[in-house]
Amino acid sequence: MSSANPKHALFIQFAAVAKALAHEHRLELIEHVGQGERSVERLAELSGLSIANASQHLQQLRRTGLVAARRDGKHVLYRLADDAVVTMLATLRGIAERTAGEVEKVVAGYFRKRDGMEAVSRKDLIRRLKDGTVTLLDVRPEDEFALGHLPGAVNIPLKELEKRLAELPKRREVVAYCRGPYCVLAFEAVAALRQRGFKVRRLEDGLPEWRAAGLPVVGPSQAG
Numbered sequence: 001m002s003s004a005n006p007k008h009a010l011f012i013q014f015a016a017v018a019k020a021l022a023h024e025h026r027l028e029l030i031e032h033v034g035q036g037e038r039s040v041e042r043l044a045e046l047s048g049l050s051i052a053n054a055s056q057h058l059q060q061l062r063r064t065g066l067v068a069a070r071r072d073g074k075h076v077l078y079r080l081a082d083d084a085v086v087t088m089l090a091t092l093r094g095i096a097e098r099t100a101g102e103v104e105k106v107v108a109g110y111f112r113k114r115d116g117m118e119a120v121s122r123k124d125l126i127r128r129l130k131d132g133t134v135t136l137l138d139v140r141p142e143d144e145f146a147l148g149h150l151p152g153a154v155n156i157p158l159k160e161l162e163k164r165l166a167e168l169p170k171r172r173e174v175v176a177y178c179r180g181p182y183c184v185l186a187f188e189a190v191a192a193l194r195q196r197g198f199k200v201r202r203l204e205d206g207l208p209e210w211r212a213a214g215l216p217v218v219g220p221s222q223a224g
Helices: 006-021 024-033 040-047 051-063 084-099 101-114 122-131 142-147 162-167 184-195 207-212
Strands: 067-072 075-080 134-138 173-177 200-202
Touching (some): 006 024, 006 051, 024 040, 024 084, 040 075, 051 067, 051 075, 084 207, 122 134, 173 184, 184 200
Parallel strands (some): 134 173
């Protein structure tokens, strides 16, 4: 097939996007960028990478249009270029869950051990928040909460949860959320709270998915 074929030219570009996603560090960086606009330095810290390594991965994501960037003084700040990136990753995750045996092994061996209960859907959470029958708990770090959070959420970072239990009512169910559907923070929070007698479940996903669904978010916009 000739390289002049327009369909072939499109497939080349589609493959470039797929190639940009084909690294675990870049997928993790997208998850962190999805919480809100962040500096390269902070993204490197969160992902456990050197600044130079994080910068290289972010630049590759930027070249394919998955993230956008702007300069603020000496710092370069990154954000998702489009909420559709979240939807794309949700599709990728769903396919992997259905077809990759190793994914099922990790899910069963780690996540289901900590929380085998069905997660709360966005629709159900919205209804229950309106009725005032649930406490919404955001267990991400304070800086992520400040970048954007679900309306009505209480922020108690996981590392502070044990010493701040008195802030959570035991007679009302708690719904915990964090960065996404497989964010370790929410699973650990649910396990810890259940051990202490709380009625608690997870939200089915996290802030990026909530935002991508067009639901309201409190805090700075992702728009550039």
